[in-house]
Amino acid sequence: MNRRNLLLSGVLGLGLLASSAVPALADTLDTIMQRKKLMVAIDLGNPPHGMMDAAFKPTGSDVETAHLLAQELGVELEIVQVSTPNRVQFLMANKADVVISALSITDERKKVIDFSTAYAELQCVVAAPKAMNISSYADLGGKGGIAVTRGTVNDQELTRGTNGVANVQITRFEDDPTSTTSITSGQLQIYATSLPLLNQLRKDNPKLDLDTKFVMKGFPLGIALRKNEPKLQAKLNEFVKKNLDNGKLVEIYHRYHGVTLVPADLAAKS
Structure with missing residues (x-):
């Protein structure tokens, strides 16, 4: 072998050695299937999406959606309890595989994480006592404090x-329970929140004087995952489409929220 070929052989050998020393990056879906467990971040203080029942077991529409996903994957479900503000942080820190926790699909969030296609929808509303004359943002000036979760x-x-x-x-x-307490205690009277949480609040406190004044915006909800996870994202999209089409996700959402989802409308908003 001449000197040129010997050098070339050595360079190629080093290249192969270097590439073999770099471990292949496993897709999260592979990790889930190998460990036989799906770790889902859910805020259990955000009824009726996530909450604890009388027996202190997790329940809610997002909890049932997570159970359905784990069942279809054929793995165990582990719920990772989070608060509303730290849902994305837990995902990015690899403390959960996905987030199913009333997480709206927004352009701002899509810069950091990826989403499945929409599995549900969330309306953001402003609520206040019936006698308060509020029908738009312009009417909120001079009305006192407005409670909202950061x-x-x-x-x-x-x-x-x-x-x-x-x-x-x-x-x-800092979280929905604290925001809610500020309203039920009378500390504040105006609440900017999600319609499902507002409905649950009124159900739990039938004497509470709290009317929906106007809808700020409707957001599609997606299952959140870390970026560059094409296999997992494809599997989540397949799961969402199948279970919207067969009515399982529609039934879950209607049972907890009293709202009938329209799959075609969700697909258009994803």
């Missing part, structure tokens, strides 16, 4: 909508 789409839409409105006082809380 970092949610409710917070984002409220902040955007009241930009330029004088005398608006937004009071941000």
Whole structure:
């Protein structure tokens, strides 16, 4: 072998050695199937999406959706309890495989994480006592504090909508239970929140004077996953389409929220 071929052989050999020393990056779907367990981040303080029943067992529409996904994958479900503000952080820190927790699909979030196609929809609303004359963002000035959970789409839409409105006082809380308590205790009277959470709040407190004043925006909800996970994303999309078409996801959402999802409408918003 001449000197040129010997050098070339050595370079190729080093290249093969270097490439063999770099472990292949496993897709999260492979990891889930190998461990035989699906780890799903869910906020159990966000009824009726996630909550604890009388026996202190997790329940809610997102909990049932997670069970259905694990069942179809043929693996055990492990619920990773999170709060609304740290759902994405837990996912990015590899503490969960996916997030199924009323997480709205937004352009801002899509810069950091990926989503499945929409499996449900969430309306963000502003609610207040019946006697309060509120029908738009412009009416929120000078009405006192507005409760909202920090970092949610409710917070984002409220902040955007009241930009330029004088005398608006937004009071941000770290999670939904604390925001809700500020309303039920009488600390604040105006609540920017999701319609399902508002409906649950009124169901639990039938004497609470809290009317829906206006809808800020409707958002499709997706199953969140880390970026660059094509196999897992394809499997999640397949799961969503199949179970919207066969009515299982529609039935789950209607049972907890009293809202009938229209699969074609969700597909258009994904």
